[in-house]
Amino acid sequence: MFEKPVDDETALKLLERHHGEDLFRLVDANRKRLRPWMGWVETTREPADSDAFIRDALKGFAEGTCIHFGIWHRGKLAGVVGPHTIQAMNESAEIGYWIGREAEGHGILTRSCIAVIDYLVDIRGLNRIEARCAVSNHRSRRVMERLGMQHEGTLCQSVKLPHGFEDTRVYAVLAAEWRERRKRD
Ligand SMILES: CC(C)(COP(=O)(O)OP(=O)(O)OC[C@H]1O[C@@H](n2cnc3c(N)ncnc32)[C@H](O)[C@@H]1OP(=O)(O)O)[C@@H](O)C(=O)NCCC(=O)NCCS
Structure with missing residues (x-):
C-alpha cells in the first residue's frame, strides 16, 4: 500500500479496489456539487462504476501515466x-x-495538493506541474493561487459543462519555483 501523510489527521493513499464502495458513496453524496465541474459524475451510477474507475487508475499507475490518491x-x-x-x-x-x-473549506485539499506536488517534484523528479479549471470555478482557482501556481493562459470554450461551453484557465508551477517556495514556507 502506498501512503503519504499530509497532516496529523490526513493521509493520501493510492486508491485500491477495496475502496470502491467508499468512493461510490462519497461521489453519490456529493453528486449535486460535483456535477457542474466533473463530467464523469453522470456516468458514475453504481458502485461498479467506481470500481471500474479504480481498475483503470491502477492500470495507469502501473504504466506510469497517472496516480489517483484517496484523501483520508x-x-x-x-x-x-x-x-x-x-x-x-x-x-x-x-x-x-x-x-x-x-x-x-478547511485547507485539507490545499495541503493534500502540496503533498502531491512534493512527491511529483522530489520523488518522481518532474519539472512541470499543471492544473486547469473552468473560469467560473472560483473555489478551484483559489486552490491553484494558494499553491502559488502561475496563471499561464486561458483556453477558449475548451470544456463542455452542463451549463454550456466554458473557457479553461491553465495554471502551472515549475520544479525550481516549487523548491524555492517550499524553502520559504
Ligand atoms: C475546488 C475544491 C476542491 C476546493 O476545496 P476547498 O476545501 O475549498 O479547498 P482548500 O482545502 O484550499 O480550502 C480552502 C478554504 O479553507 C480555508 N482554510 C482554513 N484553514 C486553512 C489552511 N490551513 N490552509 C488553507 N486554507 C485554509 C480557506 O480560508 C478557504 O476558505 P473559503 O472556503 O472560505 O475560501 C472543492 O470546492 C470541490 O471539490 N469542488 C467541487 C469539485 C471541483 O470543482 N473540483 C475542481 C475541478 S478543477
Missing part, C-alpha cells in the same frame, strides 16, 4: 487528488482534485 481525513475517505496525466517524456503532470462537502 479522520479515518474516512474525504476526496480524491493526484495527477490524472503524467507525461514522462516531458517530465510533466497535470493534477486534478475534488473533496466532499464535509471536508471542504
Whole structure:
C-alpha cells in the first residue's frame, strides 16, 4: 500500500479496489456539487462504476501515466487528488482534485495538493506541474493561487459543462519555483 501523510489527521493513499464502495458513496453524496465541474459524475451510477474507475487508475499507475490518491481525513475517505496525466517524456503532470462537502473549506485539499506536488517534484523528479479549471470555478482557482501556481493562459470554450461551453484557465508551477517556495514556507 502506498501512503503519504499530509497532516496529523490526513493521509493520501493510492486508491485500491477495496475502496470502491467508499468512493461510490462519497461521489453519490456529493453528486449535486460535483456535477457542474466533473463530467464523469453522470456516468458514475453504481458502485461498479467506481470500481471500474479504480481498475483503470491502477492500470495507469502501473504504466506510469497517472496516480489517483484517496484523501483520508479522520479515518474516512474525504476526496480524491493526484495527477490524472503524467507525461514522462516531458517530465510533466497535470493534477486534478475534488473533496466532499464535509471536508471542504478547511485547507485539507490545499495541503493534500502540496503533498502531491512534493512527491511529483522530489520523488518522481518532474519539472512541470499543471492544473486547469473552468473560469467560473472560483473555489478551484483559489486552490491553484494558494499553491502559488502561475496563471499561464486561458483556453477558449475548451470544456463542455452542463451549463454550456466554458473557457479553461491553465495554471502551472515549475520544479525550481516549487523548491524555492517550499524553502520559504
Ligand atoms: C475546488 C475544491 C476542491 C476546493 O476545496 P476547498 O476545501 O475549498 O479547498 P482548500 O482545502 O484550499 O480550502 C480552502 C478554504 O479553507 C480555508 N482554510 C482554513 N484553514 C486553512 C489552511 N490551513 N490552509 C488553507 N486554507 C485554509 C480557506 O480560508 C478557504 O476558505 P473559503 O472556503 O472560505 O475560501 C472543492 O470546492 C470541490 O471539490 N469542488 C467541487 C469539485 C471541483 O470543482 N473540483 C475542481 C475541478 S478543477
